[in-house]
Amino acid sequence: MPEAREFWRWKEYNWKTPDFDWKDATLITAGVDVGSVSSQAVIMCDGKLYAFSNMRTGSDSPNSALNAMKWALEGTGMTLTDIHCKVGTGYGRINVPFSDRAITEIACHARGANYMFGPTLRTIMDMGGQDCKAIRCDENGKVVSFLMNDKCAAGTGRGMEAFAELLGVSIEEVGELSLQVEEEPPPVSNTCVVFAKTEAAGLLRSGWSREKVLAAYCSAMAHRVASLLNRIGMKEDFAITGGIAKNVGVVSRLEKELGVKALKTNYDMQIAGALGASIFAKDLAEKAIRNK
Amino acid sequence: MMITAGIDVGNKNTRALILKDREVISRSLVLSDFDHKKAALYSYELALSKAHMNKEDVNFIMATGAGQEEVTFANGRITEVGSAARGAVFLFSSTRTVIDVGAEESRAIKIDEKGKVLDFAINEKCAAGTGSFVESMSRALEITLEEMGALSLKGEKSVPMNAQCAVFAESEVVSLIHARIPVENIAKSIHEAMASRISSMVRRIGIQKEVLLIGGTAYNKGFIAAMEEDLELKLIVPADYPEFISAFGAALVAADKAGGK
Incomplete structure (x- = not known):
């Protein structure tokens, strides 16, 4: 295999709104979500999304948080000191050196998803790199209940990366390709992420096409989170967040299994946690001003 | 003289072991990698060359391990459980x-x-x-x-x-x-x-x-x-080669099949 390309590696990026200038804002807040696989930083001006970044988490959480923040600030002329309040969230939230407060990712996700999808949202499925969370929330984005798969990483984004790498399919194309099968294969047995490569290799050896292998993995993943959603009790409206929300192969199979369509949004589905954190930062800053 | 071989194709490593009248004369270990067929053949040839033998000299070949189906040149197959049990009791009764x-x-x-x-x-x-x-x-x-x-x-x-x-x-x-x-x-x-x-x-x-x-x-x-x-x-x-017990057990079963007592 002489190919040097890394198929699992998704593109890191940042974004800035063309609609307004941060210098006109009175309150600037930020949220940083340091996940197990990816990290995002979001900057908001007076409660409106201004800029964000999405990067891979390195082995060093404090650095990952700082890098994500720096990249979101890039090209804006803004510096860290211009931001009135910063909130850290995600698995590495206690290691965000510049944050004023750490808030759990469950609360932040619900809050961020409420902003992205609107007040009718009641159930969120967050599908991340290493774990999956089903969250029920109210019209204000407050968490009502949640279920998390934190015992076993099988069927998560990390496994998808391993499959993409072995099959030589870029991670962004996995979803589309997985739909190019004539007949839906049975889901793969959902063994440990550590064995994902062995499992995919075994299926290829037994004569399965790449598309069929990907279809089987996508449907296994959908099946796994569907059971999580059934346990928490599905209530519409429903939305999916996290990196897997961008994988049409998993999303369409999950919608089919649940018999429910997921809400669409123009926001980036990976920033829900960081977005929620920056909304919490806004609450905190406003409270501090009121108490002065 | 009876020559038999045991090939154990694992998820990570593939092992081949050659017995001469139930005595080990050579072993080899290679990475299984993607192509288990290739790994099986390569480990077998490596073990043979270490033993200064040719394929014609071998009376019976038994395959075991997760990739046993890929050992197309084997005369028989045995589960990992069976080969491990056979090897274990022979060495440590x-x-x-x-x-x-x-x-x-x-x-x-x-x-x-x-x-x-x-x-x-x-x-x-x-x-x-x-x-x-x-x-x-x-x-x-x-x-x-x-x-x-x-x-x-x-x-x-x-x-x-x-x-x-x-x-x-x-x-x-x-x-x-x-x-x-x-x-x-x-x-x-x-x-x-x-x-x-x-x-x-x-x-x-x-x-x-x-x-x-x-x-x-x-x-x-x-x-x-x-x-x-x-x-x-x-x-x-085992003091040495604990990862070869299944291949050893497979080669012993091969000896049983070849009929020599």
Whole structure:
């Protein structure tokens, strides 16, 4: 295999709104979500999304948080000191050196998803790199209940990366390709992420096409989170967040299994946690001003 | 003179072993990689050349292991459980329980004095109870497996590991490093966590002495110590080549099939 390309590696990026200038804002807040696989930083001006970044988490959480923040600030002329309040969230939230407060990712996700999808949202499925969370929330984005798969990483984004790498399919194309099968294969047995490569290799050896292998993995993943959603009790409206929300192969199979369509949004589905954190930062800053 | 071969195609490594009248004359180990067919053939040819033999000299070939179907040139096949039991009782006749911990699978096998399999349990779904668990932990600690085994023997106090999953345990180990827990103690805890998972699988089939540990993990001193402590008994551990017991068992069965007594 002489190919040097890394198929699992998704593109890191940042974004800035063309609609307004941060210098006109009175309150600037930020949220940083340091996940197990990816990290995002979001900057908001007076409660409106201004800029964000999405990067891979390195082995060093404090650095990952700082890098994500720096990249979101890039090209804006803004510096860290211009931001009135910063909130850290995600698995590495206690290691965000510049944050004023750490808030759990469950609360932040619900809050961020409420902003992205609107007040009718009641159930969120967050599908991340290493774990999956089903969250029920109210019209204000407050968490009502949640279920998390934190015992076993099988069927998560990390496994998808391993499959993409072995099959030589870029991670962004996995979803589309997985739909190019004539007949839906049975889901793969959902063994440990550590064995994902062995499992995919075994299926290829037994004569399965790449598309069929990907279809089987996508449907296994959908099946796994569907059971999580059934346990928490599905209530519409429903939305999916996290990196897997961008994988049409998993999303369409999950919608089919649940018999429910997921809400669409123009926001980036990976920033829900960081977005929620920056909304919490806004609450905190406003409270501090009121108490002065 | 009877020449037989056993080929054991594992998920990680492939082993070939040549017997001359039930005495080992050569062994080889290669990476299984993607193409198990190729790995099987390559390991076989390597073992033959080490033994200064040709394919025509071999009377019978038995294949075993996860990739046994890929050994197209074999004369017969035997399950990993069967070959491990056969090899175990031949080398250590007092063995009644075999614990085989490979890279991506672990097995507990209960056998009688003839090496007949009475019961067994297998874990091939979860890395937490296999060799890959300690491998990924040693990567997280940035030390070799050998170093980790040796260090763990110096560990004085273990820290409880919360994560069941190998993927989550890796993150947990990183946080333990950040919390400045001595690396010896982390290594000890890792081996204890793995041992407790494998012991509970062994307990399911019932433990009968003597207990033999085979597979690549039998090289790991820290794991052996943790297993002995958990099971509260002394394990038999092959002095050398613990990962070749299944290939050896397969070659023995090949000798039985070839008809020589």
